Amino acid sequence: MRLHVHRWGSGPNVVLVHGVLLGGREAWRAQRPLTERWTLLAPDRLGHGKSPDGVQDFEVDAELIAEQVLGEPAHLVGLSYGAIVAMFAAARRPEMVRTLTVVEPPASGVVRGNEVVDAWDAELRKFLEGPLDDPQEVFKAFFPLAGVPLPVPDPVPGTLGRGARALIGMRPPGDADLPLDLLASADFPMLAVTGGHRPEYEIIADEIAARSGARRAVVPGMGHLVPDTGKPFNMRLESFFNHGQ
Numbered sequence: 001m002r003l004h005v006h007r008w009g010s011g012p013n014v015v016l017v018h019g020v021l022l023g024g025r026e027a028w029r030a031q032r033p034l035t036e037r038w039t040l041l042a043p044d045r046l047g048h049g050k051s052p053d054g055v056q057d058f059e060v061d062a063e064l065i066a067e068q069v070l071g072e073p074a075h076l077v078g079l080s081y082g083a084i085v086a087m088f089a090a091a092r093r094p095e096m097v098r099t100l101t102v103v104e105p106p107a108s109g110v111v112r113g114n115e116v117v118d119a120w121d122a123e124l125r126k127f128l129e130g131p132l133d134d135p136q137e138v139f140k141a142f143f144p145l146a147g148v149p150l151p152v153p154d155p156v157p158g159t160l161g162r163g164a165r166a167l168i169g170m171r172p173p174g175d176a177d178l179p180l181d182l183l184a185s186a187d188f189p190m191l192a193v194t195g196g197h198r199p200e201y202e203i204i205a206d207e208i209a210a211r212s213g214a215r216r217a218v219v220p221g222m223g224h225l226v227p228d229t230g231k232p233f234n235m236r237l238e239s240f241f242n243h244g245q
Contacts, residue, residue, distance in 0.1 A: 001045065001052050001054065001064065001067065002045060002051075002052075002068065002218055003043045003046070003050075003051045003064050003069065003095075004017060004024075004043070004044045004048075004049055004050035004051045004069075004110070005024070005041055005042065005044075005208060006024045006025050006040075006041070006043075006044070006088075006173055007039065007040070007041055007042075008032065008035045008036075008039070008040045009034065009035025009036065009037075009038055009039045009040050010039055010043075011037045011038045011039050012038055012039065012061055012074070012075070012098075012180055013038070013039045013041055013072060013073070013074035013075070013227065014038045014039065014040050014074060014075045014076075014077065014241070015041045015042075015043070015065070015074045015075070015076050015086075016028045016040065016041065016042040016077050016079075016083045017043065017045070017061075017065060017076070017077065017078040017079065017082035017083070017085050017086045017089070018042065018044075018045065018079055019078075019079045019081045019082045019166070020080060020081050020163065020166070020167055020170075020243065021054070021142075021160055021163035022048070022160070022163055023045075023048040023051075023159060023163070023198055024042030024043055024044045024045075024048075024049055024149055025042065025044075025049060026159055027042070027082075027227070028040065028042050028078060028227060028229050029228075030229070030230040030233070030234070031227060031231075031233075031234060031237075033231075033234060034237070034238070037238075038075075038241075039129050041069055041074070041220060042127040042209070043064075043068070043069050044062070045061050045065075045067055045082065045085070046059065046060070046061060046166075047162065047163075047165075047166030047239075048162065048166060049158075049159065051103070054079065055169060055171070056165065056166055056167075056169060056170035056171060056172040057170070058081065058084045058088055058173070058176055059088055059172050061082075061085045061089075062085045062086075062087075062088030062092060062106060062116070063089075063092065064086075064091040065085060065086075066088075066089040066093045067098075067170070070093050070096040071096070072096065073095075073096050073097070073098050074096065074097065074098060074099070075097075075098045075099045075100070075237075075241050076090055076097050076098075076099070076100050076105070077100075077101040077102075077237065078101070078102050078103065078105070079103045079226070079227060080103070080104050080105065080106060080169035081106065081170075081173055082112075083101075083102035083103055083104065083107075083235070084104035084105050084106070084173055084176045084178070085105040085175045086100060086101075086102060087100070087102060087105070087107075087178055087179065087180075087183060088176075088178075088179060089091060089185060089213060090157075090183060090186070090188070091182040091186075094182070094186045094188065097186070097188045098188055098189045098241070099189050099190070099191070099228065099241055100183070100186075100188055100189075100241055101106025101190070101191045101192075101193060101240060102147065102190070102191070102192050102193070102205075102208065102214070102229065103179055103188075103193045103194075103226050104147075104193070104194055104195060104201045104205070104224050105173075105192075105201075105204060105205065105208065106124070106146075106173040106174070106200075106201070106204070106228060107173055107174070107176045107178055107204055107208070108120065108124075108174040108200070108204060109174045109175065109178070109189060110122035110178055110180070110204060110207045110208060110211070111130065111203055111204055111207050112179055113133065113168070114203060116200060116203065117200050117203055118226050120145075120198075120200045121155070121172075121174040121176065123145060124172065124173070124174070124242075125155045125172050125174065127141055127142060127145060128167065128169070128170055128172055129168075129169075130198075131168065132169040132171065135160065135161045135164035135165075136152055136153075136156060136216025138164040138168070139152040139153070139156075139160075139164065140152055140217065142167065144184055145217065146224050147195070147197050147198045147223040147224035148202070148223060148224050148225060149197075149222060149223040149225070150222075152226075156160040161224070173200075178208070180208065180211040180212045181211075182214065183212045183214075184211065184212045185196075189214075189240070190212055190213065190214035190215070190235075191214055191215045191216075191217060191240050192205040192208050192209045192212075192214045192215070192216050192217070193216075193217045193219055194216075194217075194218050194221040194226070194234065195216070195218070195219060195220055195221070195222060195223050195224055195225075195226045195232075196218045196219075197223040197224065198218070198223075198224075199223070209217065214245040215238055215240075219232050219233050219236055220235045236245065
């Protein structure tokens, strides 16, 4: 299966791995100013954008991105479910990763036993089992759970409708056994970013940072949609790309 990859700009490569609902073109719209200095490569994961249909699975997506997109060294950035994908991809091809940035990864398995995160994980798993056929009903249930600070769209654009269908039946993010030991021993620096809106994401990111050696940052203002803060997130990214800080 070949992933469709959007490409913008010129300069060193930055691979942007989107989360759920939106494909690569839509999820990273606020990062377009970076194209003045960077080449942005935004793959559509399976079931999104212009890529083929497929059940969302972080390990499958990671293999496809590692083999098809990380053809040369790049800064790797992942959002939400895509952050889990990015961590697995980086572990598969660490020699192709300059820096790794993970944004709001819902990897609840890293803190299994934490009451707050376990309760949230149980809600998410119940939601992912469905059945919810109406995209608007999907969004009404999912937006508060994920921390998406947007109204439910009416009507639902085609891209979002496809993303909603890809949610139901996906492999739960809490199943991820993150390769944190491999990431901790890798040569590239790592950054874990959250939006400061839900304790679950903060707990998870803190644990990832503690076990991998990743730096931590909080970029508030858009809840789970941290990249949509635009300039604040972009400045944090570029600082990390340029200085590893």
